[in-house]
Amino acid sequence: MTILPQLIVNSIIAGAIYTLVAIGFNLIYGTVKFFDLGYGALTAVGGYAAFLFHKKLGLDLALSIILAVLLTGAIGWLVNQLGDYIFRVIHNSAQEAPIFAKFVAQKMASDTLIF
Numbered sequence: 081m082t083i084l085p086q087l088i089v090n091s092i093i094a095g096a097i098y099t100l101v102a103i104g105f106n107l108i109y110g111t112v113k114f115f116d117l118g119y120g121a122l123t124a125v126g127g128y129a130a131f132l133f134h135k136k137l138g139l140d141l142a143l144s145i146i147l148a149v150l151l152t153g154a155i156g157w158l159v160n161q162l163g164d165y166i167f168r169v170i171h172n173s174a175q176e177a178p179i180f181a182k183f184v185a186q187k188m189a190s191d192t193l194i195f
Contacts, residue, residue, distance in 0.1 A: 122152055127148075
């Protein structure tokens with residue numbers, strides 16, 4: 081019976097993370113009327129980065145989370161810059177080109193980091 085309190089706490093934490101991700105998806109969709117999957121990929125990169133910093137490199141948990149947030153923010157900024165560059169290159173294409181370019185750039189960046 082000693083595992084039950086820990087299970088409840090872990091469930092609440094997982095639910096809070098899912099809620100934050102869902103709110104982010106909702107915010108993006110409500111703003112641009114497009115379901116951007118790159119947001120989820122960057123969220124996963126942040127989680128992997130925090131795990132890497134804490135478990136593999138042995139850093140303090142708080143420091144690991146701060147570094148993961150900074151790294152994910154930097155990757156997001158770089159992906160945005162790459163998406164803007166691709167958008168400028170194919171500016172005269174179809175209306176879906178900017179959305180597609182952002183998605184491809186985010187997918188490439190997240191796949192490169194995860195694998």
